[in-house]
Amino acid sequence: MSQYQELPLSGLEPPLSEMEKAIQETTHRFAVEVMRPAGVELDRLSAEEMIAPGSRLWEVLDKAQGLGLSLTAMAELEPIERVRLLAIASEELSWGDAGLAGAILVNHFPVMYSLIAGNQAMAEYCEGKRGCWAITEPDHGSDMLDPQAHVAANGGRYGRPNCVARIDGDKVIINGQKSAWVSGATTAEVCALYCHVEVDGEVKPGISVIVPLDAPGVSRGKPLEKLGIRCLNQGELYFDNVEVPLSHLLAGPETYADLVEKTLAEANPHVGLMFVGVARAAYEHALAYAHERRQGGVAIIQHQSVRQRLFHMFRKVEAARALVRRAMEYNATAPRPALQGSAAAKVTATQTALEVASDALQMFGGNGMTLEYPMEKLFRDARSGLIADGCNELLALKGGSLLINPDLLA
Ligand SMILES: Cc1cc2nc3c(=O)[nH]c(=O)nc-3n(C[C@H](O)[C@H](O)[C@H](O)COP(=O)(O)OP(=O)(O)OC[C@H]3O[C@@H](n4cnc5c(N)ncnc54)[C@H](O)[C@@H]3O)c2cc1C
Known part of the structure; x- marks a missing residue:
């Protein structure tokens, strides 16, 4: 009897609420049908061509408006409910294409930061604008x-x-x-x-x-x-x-320094989610390929070292997702967001994406290097994460400086 057990879309996920299930299904379908094909096409254009009128970028941004991810509307939800929905949706979109998910996400930043600053009028002014x-x-x-x-x-x-x-x-x-x-x-x-x-x-x-x-x-x-x-x-x-x-x-x-800290504390886990999506996509491609590709007379997943490599990819994706979600849930409910937690989430998720994308590319052998397969793009996408939204070194220094308890210093 097979010991295989199919896991939910986002891995070791406890049962989702009806609303979470609906958001996950809608964003996953959008990622499969719209974002993945558009992402591959747009990735090969020049930067000028990518933003030109008529490029598929505009189709993606227009259709994304229909996903119902309005932050001012979501602000009405209970904090935990809100961040879980955002996390589930963001992971699916980033699994589809991290660049396009980023393009959708940044459109919401002025609303998000107006809300953090407590300026409802500006949040409403920015809602619906790129x-x-x-x-x-x-x-x-x-x-x-x-x-x-x-x-x-x-x-x-x-x-x-x-x-x-x-x-x-x-x-x-x-x-x-x-x-x-x-x-x-x-x-x-x-x-x-x-x-x-x-x-x-x-x-x-x-x-x-x-x-x-x-x-x-x-x-x-x-x-x-x-x-x-x-x-x-x-x-x-x-x-x-x-x-x-x-x-x-x-x-x-x-209040500026306080707002910068709160902004980073908010943005870091969102960027973390983008790279959980990249890591999961890379892992899933590697898992599928390991069942298809035959070497040594068997599917490569039959080689023990290949299974072991897949296991470590799976483990890292789960750990990164768990930490990002945990930081988001903590920040949404704590009296003050913990930047050290947000930075830890972003650093872990982006480092994970790079490691998993690199290992997944390796699993594709030479095919991993070619434009015919998805790995070279995922690897390039993963590399940006270590710099975007603060270099990981700088975030580690900032996170580390927040661990200093002055009361314990002589
Ligand atoms: C994909 C992507 C998206 C981005 N999106 C935005 C955006 O939306 N808005 C925006 O304003 N910016 C954005 N950025 C910019 C990003 O925030 C910066 O690139 C990042 O903060 C690093 O700044 P820098 O590139 O000037 O590198 P530098 O600050 O010049 O750093 C160079 C090197 O020095 C190291 N270093 C710098 N300072 C210290 C220090 N104090 N201690 C130790 N080491 C240090 C860094 O770790 C790095 O390795 C984005 C960048 C990328 C790659």
Whole structure:
């Protein structure tokens, strides 16, 4: 008798509620029917072609609107219910194509961050508009994720920022530029901008403000060509005396560092979910291939070392998913989100995706390297995770600095 036991779609999953089941089925179908074929096609286009009118990116973004993943509507749910639904949906979409899932996710960032800042009016203003989050700058990538300089080198100074705002009466006036890495920047309608602020001649962190990207003085760079996650466009944003009403402010200098920390604590597990999706996709492809491919007169899964390698992929995917979900559930219910937990989730999930994608590619042998099979794309996609949303090294330093209990220090 076979000892084989079929597991649910997302592995060791306790029974889902009716709503969770419905979301999982809908997003899985969307991932299979729309995202996977579109992802393969878009990955091979140039960055310019990918965002051009008529590209399948627009079909995916339009159809994704029909999935019913409105954050302002979801905000009405119980916190645990909300984050479980988001986690289940995000994993399926990312399993379909992590770049496209990212493109859908970043559109929600301005709403998400307005809600974190407690600005309901801005959340409603941004709902339904394509969004992006601009924090990093050409000369300040990791620096911008550490506004209080908690992880700066001894004697190190972050120096002059590339983008500075000032408050003038009832307006915020913005000058400068953000890095070429702002996800969704070339297609977004609104931006959650996090930048420095000039107060009484002193430039300091910072300010967070919602900027409509059709405002006079805003311009954009070309979409970036890059290694993986090619279906998620990136590009610079330039601000030349851009004026935004003060009512668009999410945080000023007193609350900015707190908002950056809460934003990272929210974004990190979401990015983690993208890479749980990548890891699971890679594992499933390897598992299927191991049943099909014959060497030594048997399907390769009959070789003990192949089974053992598959087992470690399975184990890592389960562990990464469990940690990401746990961090999200903790943060949704705790009085204050734990950035160390979010960073641990993101670092674990992205490291897992890279390891699993690499091992899965190896299982395909030479076929893993070719464009005929899905592994080379998944491997490229997995590689971006270690940098996106904060380099894993920087997140580990930030997470580690949050473990210091000053009361226990002499
Ligand atoms: C796919 C993708 C999507 C992205 N999306 C966005 C987005 O939506 N919005 C946005 O604003 N940005 C985005 N980014 C930018 C991303 O956040 C930055 O690339 C990242 O924070 C690192 O910054 P950097 O590239 O300038 O590298 P740097 O900060 O220059 O780092 C270079 C190296 O130095 C190390 N390092 C830097 N500082 C320290 C330190 N204090 N201690 C120890 N080591 C350090 C880093 O670990 C890294 O290895 C995205 C990036 C990628 C790859």
